[in-house]
Amino acid sequence: MSEAIQFNNVSLNYGSKNDVVEVLKRINFSVNSEEIISIVGPSGSGKTSIIMLASGLETATEGSIKINNEEIVGLKEDKLSEVRRKNIGIVFQSFYLIPNLTAIENVLLSLEANQKYNQDDDAKALLADFGLYHRLNHLPSELSGGEQQRVAIARALINKPKIILADEPTGNLDSANSASMMDLLFNYTKKSKTSLVMVTHDNSIAERCDRIIEIKDGQIV
Amino acid sequence: MVKLFNAQQLRLINKYAIRDFSRSYKKLWVVASTLFISLLLLSLTFSVKEALNNEIEANAKELLGGDIQITSGIDPLPSLVFEELKALGKVSSSIELATMVSKKGQSSVFSELRAVDDNYPLYGEIITTPQGAAEKIFLNTDKPTVLINESIQNLLQVEIGDDVVIMGKSFNVAGLVLSVPDLAERAVFGEFAIISKSSYDQFELSSAGSFLDHEYRLKFNNSNEEGEQTRLAKSIIAYDDTIETRLPGESGRSLNRIIDNFSNFLNLVSVSAMIIAGIGISNTLLSFVNQRNTSIAVKKSIGFSSNFIQLMYFYEIILILIGTSIIAYLFGVFSPLLANEFLPKSLGIDLQPTISLIGYLNIFFIGLLVVLIFSIPSLYSISEIKAVALFRNTFQPVSLNFSLKNIILLAILVTILTTYFVLQTDQKYYTVLYFLAFFITMLIFYGVSKLLIFFLRRLHKFSNNGYRIAYRNIVAKKSLAPIMTISLGIGLTLLLTLSFVANNLKKEISDSIPSMAPDLFFVSIDRDIKSDLEAFIKNIDPNVALEFSPMASASFISLNGTPIEEIVSKNNRSAWVVRGDRRISWAEKPKPDNPIIEGEWWEPGNEDEMFISMDSRAAYDLGMKINDKITLNILGRDVTGTLKNFREVDYRDISVNFAIIINKAFANKLPYEYIGTLKSDLSSNDILALVVERFPNVSAIKVDRILSQISGVLNKIFIAVTGISLIVIVIGLIVIVSAVMVQATFRRYNNLIYKILGVDFPTILKAMTIEFAVIYFTLIFFALSVAVLGSYLVVENTLQLTWKFDLGLTLWILLTTATVSFVLILMANKSIFSPKVYPLIRNE
Numbered sequence A: 001m002s003e004a005i006q007f008n009n010v011s012l013n014y015g016s017k018n019d020v021v022e023v024l025k026r027i028n029f030s031v032n033s034e035e036i037i038s039i040v041g042p043s044g045s046g047k048t049s050i051i052m053l054a055s056g057l058e059t060a061t062e063g064s065i066k067i068n069n070e071e072i073v074g075l076k077e078d079k080l081s082e083v084r085r086k087n088i089g090i091v092f093q094s095f096y097l098i099p100n101l102t103a104i105e106n107v108l109l110s111l112e113a114n115q116k117y118n119q120d121d122d123a124k125a126l127l128a129d130f131g132l133y134h135r136l137n138h139l140p141s142e143l144s145g146g147e148q149q150r151v152a153i154a155r156a157l158i159n160k161p162k163i164i165l166a167d168e169p170t171g172n173l174d175s176a177n178s179a180s181m182m183d184l185l186f187n188y189t190k191k192s193k194t195s196l197v198m199v200t201h202d203n204s205i206a207e208r209c210d211r212i213i214e215i216k217d218g219q220i221v
Numbered sequence B: 001m002v003k004l005f006n007a008q009q010l011r012l013i014n015k016y017a018i019r020d021f022s023r024s025y026k027k028l029w030v031v032a033s034t035l036f037i038s039l040l041l042l043s044l045t046f047s048v049k050e051a052l053n054n055e056i057e058a059n060a061k062e063l064l065g066g067d068i069q070i071t072s073g074i075d076p077l078p079s080l081v082f083e084e085l086k087a088l089g090k091v092s093s094s095i096e097l098a099t100m101v102s103k104k105g106q107s108s109v110f111s112e113l114r115a116v117d118d119n120y121p122l123y124g125e126i127i128t129t130p131q132g133a134a135e136k137i138f139l140n141t142d143k144p145t146v147l148i149n150e151s152i153q154n155l156l157q158v159e160i161g162d163d164v165v166i167m168g169k170s171f172n173v174a175g176l177v178l179s180v181p182d183l184a185e186r187a188v189f190g191e192f193a194i195i196s197k198s199s200y201d202q203f204e205l206s207s208a209g210s211f212l213d214h215e216y217r218l219k220f221n222n223s224n225e226e227g228e229q230t231r232l233a234k235s236i237i238a239y240d241d242t243i244e245t246r247l248p249g250e251s252g253r254s255l256n257r258i259i260d261n262f263s264n265f266l267n268l269v270s271v272s273a274m275i276i277a278g279i280g281i282s283n284t285l286l287s288f289v290n291q292r293n294t295s296i297a298v299k300k301s302i303g304f305s306s307n308f309i310q311l312m313y314f315y316e317i318i319l320i321l322i323g324t325s326i327i328a329y330l331f332g333v334f335s336p337l338l339a340n341e342f343l344p345k346s347l348g349i350d351l352q353p354t355i356s357l358i359g360y361l362n363i364f365f366i367g368l369l370v371v372l373i374f375s376i377p378s379l380y381s382i383s384e385i386k387a388v389a390l391f392r393n394t395f396q397p398v399s400l401n402f403s404l405k406n407i408i409l410l411a412i413l414v415t416i417l418t419t420y421f422v423l424q425t426d427q428k429y430y431t432v433l434y435f436l437a438f439f440i441t442m443l444i445f446y447g448v449s450k451l452l453i454f455f456l457r458r459l460h461k462f463s464n465n466g467y468r469i470a471y472r473n474i475v476a477k478k479s480l481a482p483i484m485t486i487s488l489g490i491g492l493t494l495l496l497t498l499s500f501v502a503n504n505l506k507k508e509i510s511d512s513i514p515s516m517a518p519d520l521f522f523v524s525i526d527r528d529i530k531s532d533l534e535a536f537i538k539n540i541d542p543n544v545a546l547e548f549s550p551m552a553s554a555s556f557i558s559l560n561g562t563p564i565e566e567i568v569s570k571n572n573r574s575a576w577v578v579r580g581d582r583r584i585s586w587a588e589k590p591k592p593d594n595p596i597i598e599g600e601w602w603e604p605g606n607e608d609e610m611f612i613s614m615d616s617r618a619a620y621d622l623g624m625k626i627n628d629k630i631t632l633n634i635l636g637r638d639v640t641g642t643l644k645n646f647r648e649v650d651y652r653d654i655s656v657n658f659a660i661i662i663n664k665a666f667a668n669k670l671p672y673e674y675i676g677t678l679k680s681d682l683s684s685n686d687i688l689a690l691v692v693e694r695f696p697n698v699s700a701i702k703v704d705r706i707l708s709q710i711s712g713v714l715n716k717i718f719i720a721v722t723g724i725s726l727i728v729i730v731i732g733l734i735v736i737v738s739a740v741m742v743q744a745t746f747r748r749y750n751n752l753i754y755k756i757l758g759v760d761f762p763t764i765l766k767a768m769t770i771e772f773a774v775i776y777f778t779l780i781f782f783a784l785s786v787a788v789l790g791s792y793l794v795v796e797n798t799l800q801l802t803w804k805f806d807l808g809l810t811l812w813i814l815l816t817t818a819t820v821s822f823v824l825i826l827m828a829n830k831s832i833f834s835p836k837v838y839p840l841i842r843n844e
């Protein structure tokens, strides 16, 4: 099996020389393709930072990060955008749909970023699978939190990325909603042979994953 | 925006831009409306100017009245010369003079009179009511006829068919002259009448010499060889260099200059309006970008590049520009029709709207440059939005991006804009100066905001919550104080400057009738009748104040042996004193209202030497010193005299004033006439009527008539300036609102947090008031300084009036601007008064 994500001695520091905050300290781990992983740990331990590094939205201070065997540390913004576009889907805790675009348009955005223009039907089908067929042309403000998050997941999945990165995707949802949403996420990542890296505080969710990475004070324990 | 995109991506950009615009046009109304208003202003001025130029160019011959015009002055051309000219083509000769036209025994008015032969007009036509009345003046009836203009009709209260008296002869009014092709400039706003030359000759009318011109207009037989014919005509009259010629296109030159100056002024103001609008555009775009902070971050997290997003918003702005500029241009195109209503009818000018692609592109190009200049720093801020913020739920507002690359790009664009504009105007020097001043003012206000922040940081010990919040808002890392300061500062400065200029003009109108002003001006009185006239008037009113001054014509030749043209530049404020014919006077004693401020008056009785007294302001402007040698040409003879003293002359007191006075003993040898003033408790109308009846060749102007002519012109300028100020105010206010909108998004968030933390509403309101007051009070000093300096230069140098400061007006403007801006700020922030937590949490 090939490796979807590879972290080699990755460190992340913030602040100036005199006032360094060491957020991640020489982290090593890898995620195989089709593997589902959860990252757990106390607040402030560096879970989100790992997701940010893996998505290429934050730059590692030291070490090497490979996405699909391609080194991303040191790449320029345009190149990083491309790697992200082709390989990664992100799900945020706060959904972050674009407020003036409808559900379907939010999903299509992801395809269009990859210059795929005539796949409206795929997007509709995916949203229908997610139980949102009657909500296609609604704006985010007209959707409930659970519905918004399902649109956000559809947006991450539509592009058939190799990797889904999710930072506490159920953090803003009640338990009923979060359970049904996790079912969706697990089913679809399995079906489309996608790797999933998910930060969560929910033990019941973590236990459903192939592997759990626990993190404390910026180090894997 | 360097990277190239493929066709499909461009199509995507087009789709996103249109979708975005259709869903958020409400947020872009500031961009659209400020762009529209300023483009409209620009389009109006360009269209009117172009229409005027077209009209003048197309009617060059009509405006001159011939292929060439020859003016021989007081004496007619010798008949031999006249015959020679006739060989070249059709000649129309006329006499142009100023004289009294009166309703017998009742009222009279000083008027421009033209006596024409029956070849007149060679080009164009005399437009009259009733139609065809022009021919009547040539009919050989017992009673000669005259055409008068509407102004004479109104002042004398005469109707068609009534009689008027001109130089003692009775004329029947055949009709009203609405316009003649070649109208003398001084008759545009005044009184004008036409008689035939034969009646002029037949009745041996004659007027005092100095206001009479013989004019000859030629229409060449062989119109194919105009250049050659012109050269021939010029060679015929070359024997006398006092004979002047004018060619088509040179006619109405000073009218052209006035139009050019005024439209140049309008153009500059409209470009200022554009630049102020630009600040508004910049603000709105920045607030737009900040409102879309998360959407932009999301797009980046999905994999769109900054370039792509920037290009999309940029494309959206260009779409708005295209839309607004087309509408503004179409409105502007029809403005000449409106301008026709404001132009004096007597000019006979009928402006036509012209639509041209070039005309549109001109407006579009200027709009594009301004939009580029002001959207680049705003849109490039998109590259500062970080998608990682989506993980942390914290959004830093971005501010204008002034990277080195941007600064260079902006410098190039500003240079292109300035150059493009300067190339289109005739006054390149002033235009460059104006642009410089404008950009320096912008820089000053940017510096002011930085200074303010710097000083506030030094004294930050505030115990009071309101002060502390206000202080933090101003000195915050990404403070919006600079944007507020520049927008408010430029708006306030322009408003103050224009108001000061307009106010000084208005003052000039209302102050221009001093209580001591005389009632009548006698224009030219033959020296032989002076004592009779004096006795006659004293007989009517024994208490009359009557003052006569001798007068002769002279022209300035040289100063200390150097020809005056080499010393005095055209732009010199006092160049008029030494250019062309100047009327000089003489006296043995200094006049009490002309105090000597340098040098001494002369001893009376030196017949062989000429002494000169100069208007002090002119003397200083022209660089003269006491004891300089000045050569004047008096009646064809060069005379050199010594400059003895400088007098302070206030031309506005409307008495008889001379820039140049010489000693009487020397001047007694010269031929001369008199001019004079009269002030009486009796009706000046009645006195004038009696005088004109008894002395038909005496001409007098009623002072209130001059003043109403002057104030008529000044009033038009005043209306234009006030109108422009209003437009600038409107744009300025929109800009202020846009500045507030930039702040509103963050303010709402901050104020909400304060509220959650338990800071009460009055404290937030107080903080906002303090913040505004601090910025505004800092601005006042700088805006006022720039406005005082700017308006002083315009009033004193360009308009040649005396600048005065009006404290009341200043306070009024400052107060109303403050109130209006602050109320607008509160309104734009109204959502903070009832902050809703819900939308904030749902990231709306």
Ligand SMILES: Nc1ncnc2c1ncn2[C@@H]1O[C@H](COP(=O)(O)OP(=O)(O)O)[C@@H](O)[C@H]1O
Pocket (backbone or CB within 6 Å): A014, A015, A021, A023, A041, A042, A043, A044, A045, A046, A047, A048, A049, A050
């Ligand atoms: N920009 C920053 N500057 C300094 N420290 C930061 C910054 N961003 C995050 N941190 C710190 O990094 C640590 C890890 O943050 P994060 O990865 O968000 O933790 P988690 O997601 O596990 O709660 C925290 O202690 C946080 O305070």
Ligand SMILES: [Mg+2]
Pocket (backbone or CB within 6 Å): A047, A048, A049, A167
């Ligand atoms: Mg976290």
